[in-house]
Amino acid sequence: xxxxxEFRDKKFIVPLVAELRRIIDRPLRIMEVxxxxxxxxxxxxxxxxxxxxxxxxxxxxCPVCVTSAAHxxxxxxxxxxxxxRVAIFGDLFRVPGASGxxxxxxxxxxxxxxxxxxxxxxxxxxxxxxxxVVFLSVGFETTIPLVAATILEAERRELDNFTVFxxxxxxxxxxxxxxxxxxxxxxxxxxxxxxxTIIGAAAYAPLAENYGLSCVVAGFEPVDILQAVIxxxxxxxxxxxxxxxxxxxxxxxxxxxxxxxxxxxxxAPVDCQWRGLGVIPASGMAIRERYGCFDAExxxxxxxTEAPEPKGCLCGQILKGKKNPADCPLFAGRCTPLAPVGxxxxxxxxxxxxYYRYARV
Numbered sequence: 001x002x003x004x005x006e007f008r009d010k011k012f013i014v015p016l017v018a019e020l021r022r023i024i025d026r027p028l029r030i031m032e033v034x035x036x037x038x039x040x041x042x043x044x045x046x047x048x049x050x051x052x053x054x055x056x057x058x059x060x061x062c063p064v065c066v067t068s069a070a071h072x073x074x075x076x077x078x079x080x081x082x083x084x085r086v087a088i089f090g091d092l093f094r095v096p097g098a099s100g101x102x103x104x105x106x107x108x109x110x111x112x113x114x115x116x117x118x119x120x121x122x123x124x125x126x127x128x129x130x131x132x133v134v135f136l137s138v139g140f141e142t143t144i145p146l147v148a149a150t151i152l153e154a155e156r157r158e159l160d161n162f163t164v165f166x167x168x169x170x171x172x173x174x175x176x177x178x179x180x181x182x183x184x185x186x187x188x189x190x191x192x193x194x195x196x197t198i199i200g201a202a203a204y205a206p207l208a209e210n211y212g213l214s215c216v217v218a219g220f221e222p223v224d225i226l227q228a229v230i231x232x233x234x235x236x237x238x239x240x241x242x243x244x245x246x247x248x249x250x251x252x253x254x255x256x257x258x259x260x261x262x263x264x265x266x267x268a269p270v271d272c273q274w275r276g277l278g279v280i281p282a283s284g285m286a287i288r289e290r291y292g293c294f295d296a297e298x299x300x301x302x303x304x305t306e307a308p309e310p311k312g313c314l315c316g317q318i319l320k321g322k323k324n325p326a327d328c329p330l331f332a333g334r335c336t337p338l339a340p341v342g343x344x345x346x347x348x349x350x351x352x353x354x355y356y357r358y359a360r361v
Contacts, residue, residue: 012223013049013222013223013226016223016227016230017049017050017051017226019230020050020051020054020226020229020230020233021051023230023233023234023237024051024053024054024233024236024237025237026236027053027054027055028053028054028055028187028188028232028233028236029055029057029185029186029187030054030055030056030057030187030188030189030190030229030232031057031058031059031186031188031189031190031321032056032057032058032059032061032190032218033059033060033061033171033175033189033190033191033192034059034061034190034191034192034193034194034195034349035058035061035062035065035347035348035349035350035351035354036061036192036193036220036349037061037190037192037193037218037220037225038058038061038062038349038351038354039348039349039354040220040221040222040225042354042355042357042359043358044222044225046222046225046226050229054229054233056190057186057321057324058318058321058351058354059175059178059189059319059320059321060174060178060274060276060277060319060320061140061171061192061195061349062343062344062347062349062350062351063138063139063140063143063349064091064092064095064138064343064346064347064349064350065275065315065319065344065346065347065349065350065351066174066275066276066277066319066343067092067095067138067167067275067343068273068274068275068304068307069096069097069098069275069307069308069309070273070304070305070306070307071097071138071167071273071304072095072096072097072098072101072102072307073097073098073099073305073307074165074302074303074304075088075092075097075102075136075165075167076097076099076100076101076102076104076105076110077099077302078134078136078165078296078300078302079102079105079106079110079111079112079134079136080105080108080110081300083130083131083132084111084131084132084133084134084300085111085112085113085124085128085131085132085133086102086110086111086112086113086133086134086135086136087113087114087115087120087121087124087133087134087135087136088102088112088113088114088115088135088136089114089115089116089138089139090114091138091346091347091349092136092138093106093112093114094340094346095340095343095346095347096310096340096341096342096343097307098307098308099307102136111131115135117146118135118137118146118147118149118150118164119146119150119153121133121135121150122150122153122154122157122159122162125154125159125161126157126159128161129161130161131161132161132163132299133161133162133163134162134163134164134165134296134300135147135150135162135163135164135165136165136167137164137165137166137167137168138167138168139168139169140168140169140170140171140192140194140195141170141171141195141198141199141263142194142195142197142198143168144168144170144198144263144267144285145198145256145259145260145262145263147164147166147168147266148262148263148265148266148267149262150164151164151266151287151291151294152262152266154294155291155294160293162294163293163294163295163296163299163300164287164294164295164296165296165297165302166267166284166285166286166287166295166296166297167284168267168284168285169272169274169283169284169285170199170283170284170285171192171195171199171203172199172203172204172206172207173280173281173282173283174274174277174280174283175189175204175207176206176207176210176211177274177277177278177280177283178277178320178321179207179211179213181320183322184320184321184322186213186321187213187214187232187236188213188214188215188216188235189204189207189213189214189215189216190216190225190228190229190232191204191215191216191217191218191243192217193217193218193219193220193224193247193250193251196217196247196251196255197250197251197256198255198256198259198263199255199260200251200252200253200254200255200256201217201243201244201245201251201252201253201255202243202253202254202255203255204217204243205243208241208242208243209241212241213241214231214232214235214236214240214241214242215242215243215244216228216229216231216232216235216243216244216245216246217243217244217245217246217247217251218246218247219246219247219249219250224246224247227246228246228247231244231246263285265288266287266288266291267285267286267287267288268285268286268287268288269282269283269284269285269286270282270284270285270286271283271284272284273304274319275309275315275316275319275343276315276316276317276318276319277316277319277320309342310330310341310342312328312329312330312334312341313328313330313335313342314327314328314329314330314342315328315342315343315344315352318344318351318352319344319351324355325344325351325352325355325356326355326359328352330342331345331352331355331356332356332360335352336356337353337356337357
């Protein structure tokens, strides 16, 4: 079925590429913010058929990749404690911090469980009542409402051995911080589809207004991405800077109000460290005092400390769109998916992982 689908899509892709070539009248630099977009663009070979005047660069849209080394070290610290079992999503397992990774911690006896949803961590807490189960939570607005619902369910079940270590981040403040960098020249943003289902297309209006930047929300099929790029190219040609929704079948202007309320009821914005971007005001989400009994940082008195980035690793510059993976001296040498030095090579949505898999040749 995959090949039938690809064959069917060709009749749409060819005219879309032709239209794009007709519209572009100058070099354009467009950032795809979402790591899923990066993987989709490579997987479908879109870079090979786009006009030479169009440059696509990857941004900080991989939640694992932008998790600071200090957070990774804190995760490892809590996993190594007696009587603690941590639950994580699989992408986090091999992400390196300054003191190793959770995979290494597990090899040394730490109890590390890979789960597929936050609710699975609740199941572990019920299964192991004599242990403290900590869900190490990394994610953007798509993940946060699910974790909020899990905390509410833990309260309903009166589980006293379950906590969440929140390393959540929200996207708009990070994009604003990125655009404040005078060295980064962009003509448009391919805005993330999944995050936008929660926050809505309206969330990007301040970026269009304050930075004069074209923004288009895009889906993940080849046709979705090409149509979104065409909208950005049209805005550039017409010298407009507005937000357009190219993924209306999934994204509304205001987003999902129930999910947003759930998120704001349980979490509150805090300043947060992003790998490569530094501390961004009000870009993280901490558990509110009302639910402080489920906050792992409070229960275990965790303090984040400065952690150095891996020597020679350019993940920080890659996440800001200033470097490509091929610019990194470690890429495909010391740093591979089997032996990652930086987080961009670990995550399935990481830019380096995408380049390694699809663009090394």
